[in-house]
Every structure is written in structure tokens, then in C-alpha cells.
Amino acid sequence: MPLFSLAYLSTATRRMSDDDLLDILRAARRFNTAQGITGMLTYFGDTFVQVLEGEQETVLALMQHIQQDTRHRSVTVTRTREITERAFTEWAMAFVNGDRFQDEAGVHPGLAPSFSADAILAHADRADALMDTLRPGLGASSSIGASPSA
Numbered sequence: 068m069p070l071f072s073l074a075y076l077s078t079a080t081r082r083m084s085d086d087d088l089l090d091i092l093r094a095a096r097r098f099n100t101a102q103g104i105t106g107m108l109t110y111f112g113d114t115f116v117q118v119l120e121g122e123q124e125t126v127l128a129l130m131q132h133i134q135q136d137t138r139h140r141s142v143t144v145t146r147t148r149e150i151t152e153r154a155f156t157e158w159a160m161a162f163v164n165g166d167r168f169q170d171e172a173g174v175h176p177g178l179a180p181s182f183s184a185d186a187i188l189a190h191a192d193r194a195d196a197l198m199d200t201l202r203p204g205l206g207a208s209s210s211i212g213a214s215p216s217a
């Protein structure tokens with residue numbers, strides 16, 4: 068069975084605290100580890116961008132489930148594709164807190180100054196660019212890594 072990758076963006080229905088984000092990540096990591104799902108979640112202001120990788124059926128079933136989560140709305144899938152290798156092999160769900168990333172690192176060239184769901188949708192390739200930009204930094208700094216409070 069080929070591997071499958073899906074990216075979406077969504078809008079948080081309220082401001083997420085570190086505890087809120089940890090709740091999401093704990094559930095995600097438990098489930099994803101059991102189901103062979105890997106990926107990455109970013110949170111910027113009120114925008115989530117997530118990449119899910121795994122067997123197609125598993126990813127699509129999880130996506131159906133995540134879509135119904137009332138912590139976000141306007142869930143928009145920006146990309147689906149078959150892949151031969153995972154981009155986030157070692158991550159049941161990597162996490163980047165974009166607000167901190169911006170605070171500490173300045174506005175990254177991969178990010179529009181007015182980063183928003185609308186802005187990303189207007190440039191659908193931006194979510195991909197964002198992921199590609201952030202991925203090499205995973206785990207390399209205190210603002211990017213395993214937990215939002217790290």
C-alpha cells in the first residue's frame with residue numbers, strides 16, 4: 068500500500084493555551100503512534116497547519132475525525148499526494164509554535180508578515196513552503212520541538 072500525505076489548514080475557534088495544545092498533542096501522539104501516522108502541526112495566531120502521513124485509509128479516516136473537532140473550523144485540505152518516503156519519519160506529531168518561532172527568530176522568509184488562513188489559501192503552495200522551511204529546524208531550538216512549553 069502506498070504512503071499518502073495530506074496537508075490542511077484551519078482556524079482555531081478560540082485562543083489555544085499551552086495546555087490546550089498539549090491536550091491535542093498528547094491525544095495525537097498516542098493515536099498516531101498506534102496507527103503508524105507521522106506528521107507535523109503548527110499553530111500561528113489562530114491558524115493551524117497540519118501534515119498527516121501514513122496509509123491512505125488511515126490518514127483519511129483520521130482526517131474525518133479531526134475535521135469534526137470543535138477546537139477548529141474552516142478546515143481546508145490544501146494538498147493530498149502519494150509519497151514514497153515520509154517527511155516526518157521520527158515524529159508521531161511534531162509541533163511548531165509559530166508565534167514563538169516568530170518572536171525569537173524574527174519573521175522567517177518562509178512566512179508572510181501577515182500570516183493568516185486567507186493569505187495561505189491565496190497562495191496554496193505556501194503551506195508546503197512553510198513545512199519545508201521549518202522541518203530541518205525540528206528539535207534544534209527550544210521554540211521548536213516536542214512540546215509547546217519546552
Ligand SMILES: Cc1cc2nc3c(=O)[nH]c(=O)nc-3n(C[C@H](O)[C@H](O)[C@H](O)COP(=O)(O)O)c2cc1C
Nearest residue numbers: 091094095096098099115117132133136138139160
Ligand atoms: C488542530 C488539531 C489537530 C489534531 N491532530 C490530531 C492527530 O494528528 N491525531 C489524532 O489522533 N488526533 C488529533 N486531533 C484530536 C482529534 O480531533 C480528537 O480530539 C482526538 O482524536 C480524540 O478523539 P475522541 O475524543 O473521539 O477520542 C487534533 C485536533 C486538532 C484540533
